[in-house]
Amino acid sequence: MSFRLRPLTRNDWSEVAELIALSTNAWYQRHRNLRIFNCPTEDVRLFCEVYEDLDPGCCVVAEHAATGQIIGSCFYHPRPTHVSLGIMNAHPEHFGAGVARALLRFVCEFADRERKPLRLVSSAMNLDSYSLYHRAGFRPYASFQDMLLSVPEAGLSLDVPGLERVRPATRDDLEAIVALERELLGIERRGDIRYFLENHSGIWNASVFIDSSGRLSGYLVSVAHTASRMLGPGLSRDEPTAAALIAHQLDQHRGHTPVWLIPTGCSELAQTLYGWGARNCELHFGQIRGGEARLTGVMMPTFMPETA
Numbered sequence: 001m002s003f004r005l006r007p008l009t010r011n012d013w014s015e016v017a018e019l020i021a022l023s024t025n026a027w028y029q030r031h032r033n034l035r036i037f038n039c040p041t042e043d044v045r046l047f048c049e050v051y052e053d054l055d056p057g058c059c060v061v062a063e064h065a066a067t068g069q070i071i072g073s074c075f076y077h078p079r080p081t082h083v084s085l086g087i088m089n090a091h092p093e094h095f096g097a098g099v100a101r102a103l104l105r106f107v108c109e110f111a112d113r114e115r116k117p118l119r120l121v122s123s124a125m126n127l128d129s130y131s132l133y134h135r136a137g138f139r140p141y142a143s144f145q146d147m148l149l150s151v152p153e154a155g156l157s158l159d160v161p162g163l164e165r166v167r168p169a170t171r172d173d174l175e176a177i178v179a180l181e182r183e184l185l186g187i188e189r190r191g192d193i194r195y196f197l198e199n200h201s202g203i204w205n206a207s208v209f210i211d212s213s214g215r216l217s218g219y220l221v222s223v224a225h226t227a228s229r230m231l232g233p234g235l236s237r238d239e240p241t242a243a244a245l246i247a248h249q250l251d252q253h254r255g256h257t258p259v260w261l262i263p264t265g266c267s268e269l270a271q272t273l274y275g276w277g278a279r280n281c282e283l284h285f286g287q288i289r290g291g292e293a294r295l296t297g298v299m300m301p302t303f304m305p306e307t308a
Contacts, residue, residue, distance in 0.1 A: 003071060003099065005106055008048070008059035016061065016073045017044035023089035027126065039226035046227040047087060050305055051075045054195060060106050062090075062099045072099035076107045077307045080188045082291070083111040085120040086306040100129075104136055108289065117291030119187075119308065121261075121301045124283040133287055141293035142286035144261040144301065145270065149278040153255045158276060162209065162244040169206035169219060171197045176216040177208070184235055185308075186294035192233070192307050196221045205252045209241045218297075220245035222252060222260075223304050229253060231260035232302030239269040242298040246273070261301055269298065 008016065021037040021044045028036050037044055051059060055077050062072030071094045075086030085107055090099040111118040122129050124143065169177070177193050196204045203225045209218040218236030223229065231249045236242040246260065261284060262269055286293065286301065286308075301308045 002065035003062045003097075003102075004065060005060050005062055005102060007057060008052075008061050008073065010052075012061060012070060013045050013048040014042065015070050016048055016059075017041055017046075019070055019073055019091060020044050020047055020087060020089050023092060026092040031125070037227060043225070043227045046225055046304070047075070049201075051077070051086060054191060054305060054307070060103060062103060064094075071097075072103050074103040074107060075306075076110065077305065078110075078114060078116075079307065080190075082117045082119050082187055083107070083114060084307045085118060087303065100132055104132060108136055111290070117293075118289040119287070119293070121284050121286050121303070121306060121308065124285050130285070133289075136289065138287040138289045140285040140287050142295050142299065143264045144284045144286065145264050145280050146259055146261050146282040146284060147270075147273055147278045148257055148259045148281050149250065149273070149276060150257045151250050151253050151255065155251050155254050156247070156276060158247050160244050160247040162240055163247055165211065166207050166209050166244050166248040169197055169208045173197065173206075173208050173216060173219070177219045180216060180219065180237075181235055184237070184294070184297040185299060187308065189233075189307055192305065205249065207245055207248045209236065209245055211241075217241050218245050220249050220300065221302075222249045222258065223302075224253060224256075225304075228304040229256055229258045230302050230304055231258055232300045233308055234298075234300035236298045236300075239266050239272075239298055242266070242269055242300065243272050246300075247276075250276075263295075263298060266298055 018041050021041045025035045059075045061070050071091040074088040077084040178190050196206050206221045211217040218241040220234030222231040
């Protein structure tokens with residue numbers, strides 16, 4: 001089969017949204033008997049909207065040579081310290097045709113030209129994608145457990161140590177959050193953090209934890225949209241701080257069932273979350289190609305946006 005790669009245009013947004021929903025749901029229905037996107041397909045344009053806000057022109061699509069149909073797409077996110085591989089999809093009718101491999105090669109070559117490591121978070125349950133990334137030179141550096149919890153309309157009645165030290169984030173917190181990520185993860189995402197704090201679209205919520213010395217020791221963002229309801233990204237110095245941040249953000253999602261990721265090694269945090277009624281729903285790997293990944297503290301990645 002012949003296809004060509006080209007940049008995404010605004011006229012492609014609805015078709016790419018349909019592709020993302022179709023491809024993702026097809027895999028999860030086949031392997032897990034569930035759907036990830038239960039919203040109207042047009043709502044999945046959220047990925048195009050947010051990613052084009054953050055990184056204009058950083059999406060490559062695969063166009064069928066004969067029909068002009070978009071049969072693959074991949075977003076990527078250049079940052080000062082790294083490049084992040086965002087959501088990548090291939091049309092179910094063209095699985096195995098080399099579409100995903102060509103898209104990945106394009107982004108790998110971009111990262112090589114930038115001389116930066118390439119990072120991603122991908123499902124540990126999709127062995128086809130794991131093999132694709134591993135063959136391209138990625139290696140796991142962390143594992144995460146996905147958790148979800150149905151938050152009652154009245155909220156959760158939780159007695160969480162340190163919750164009183166959590167407050168809504170403001171634009172004045174930008175530099176402290178950037179410094180925390182630099183210190184604990186060795187990455188910089190200033191533009192992302194500013195985007196969350198400014199919240200022009202009204203779908204983001206951000207919290208920070210201020211310790212007894214007045215130092216910012218953690219932050220957590222969440223998104224509330226029909227196409228994505230997740231906590232993250234976030235980072236904290238320790239597990240109790242992460243628990244307080246998660247509790248604060250869960251309260252922003254009353255009447256809904258948000259998903260979030262925590263490192264699998266955070267047993268104390270996991271036990272706390274189980275006690276609240278949370279349960280596991282999937283596993284993911286943090287992977288890197290080139291360079292070394294630093295992972296200190298409690299990293300909480302997300303899929304909207306995938307920039308860590």
